[in-house]
Amino acid sequence: MTKFEIRGLRADVLISEDERQEILKGVDLTINSGETHAIMGPNGSGKSTLAYAIAGHPRYEITEGEVLLDGENVLEMEVDERARAGVFLAMQYPVEVPGVSMSNFLRSSVSAVRGEAPKLRQFSKELQGAMKDLSIDSSFAARGVNEGFSGGEKKRHEILQLELLKPKVAILDETDSGLDVDALKIVSEGINRAQAANDMGVMLITHYTRILNYVKPDFVHVFAEGRIAESGGPELAAALESEGYERFVKAGA
Template identity: 65%
Template sequence: MSTLVISDLHVDIQTEDGPKQILKGVNLTINPGEIHALMGPNGSGKSTLAYAIAGHPKYEITQGTVTLDGEDITEMSVDERARAGLFLAMQYPVEVPGVSVANFLRTAKTAIDGEAPKVRTWVKEVEQTLADLQLDKSFSSRSVNEGFSGGEKKRHEIAQLQLLNPKAAILDETDSGLDIDALRIVSEGVNKYSAQGDRAVVLITHYTRILRYIEPTFVHVFVDGRIVAEGGKELAENLEAEGYEKYIKEAANA
């Protein structure tokens, strides 16, 4: 079973003026089969949370822990966290010129599983996954994210999610820059992954439109490095109508 537990997480980033605190005590438990939508204004620390959990060296955890299936991953390297079952879909996927999608996916699968997948079954699995995401068969021969449209980049992230099949996935603004058709395709991919019933998902988003396709178990409001409110899908609908001003004022007065 895949339980991701974030306990009293404090995180600093390094600036020209020294360390700056971004996360100020985040507590969140994502149980198997749950989808937690994390919403908040720009600069509130949502992406910092994602990168800190994934182990980005720019983000220093100064207090608290992150556990996956009871195993503390806080001191692990990035690759160790991936092998433990953690996956991050980045808001801005980077280009990797000269590395084909096919080689990238097979190398990642081999690194995580500790052995190379069987070629015949793996090729069929990759082709089927790309087809499900409406990516042409020739997509496998293209360099990773080089010249990709926004929709192709995000669908490639979901292809990784399905093929690597991690225990827990953090999806950082997976809906960013998507048109309606791409949004639906990406959402179907996330739902397929979550439908296994034993996977944990954190979905970071600014907008409610993706929540029309992905049903969240819980919605959390993130302001000034903390979770300040939580509820069901109706909370996201209230945010759509009223914005974050109420929560920003409450955080400032706390």
């Protein structure tokens, strides 16, 4: 039973050498194995900052609080150690890595997380099976990481990593953005498949409720002004869909 706890997290974004701005202003959240928590909120509320601060992005500096994975503070770990411990981040804007093939990148990542390199034949079979499930053409295995990929193809690749790495907790930063209806269904099925196989906790950051029709949340949290302003069940997402975020923006202003 995995427990992922964010306690009193405050963080600044480093704008320049001499300028910084506080974005996270005391975030508290607990995610248990198998739970899906949807994080919703207006632009600029700090949702992506939360994701990148937990992952260890150098542009964000934690000033207070802790993030515990089964009692261990991941903020005391290097970025690669956080990944090996079981924290996964699917980025809103996946980067291209020219010259590194998808298959080599994924095998290296799996080797680092699992502690040993899988046998090549075994890994190839596992990779091709996962790619088929996500409707990724087998030829993509030889292409550079995200090089020349469409937005939807990049997002499928993020979920391909998720299925192969089998983390304890997955932070998915607007994985639904830029996806058409068919791609949204495929990506959602991949998330559900990975969660069912590994009983992982999921933090799903999104603006819209459409992905929540496929990835059913246990809890919905409204993020505003750098903190969680309100929490509830799936009915809260439905209310946000009809009412918007105006009352939270006004309350935080």
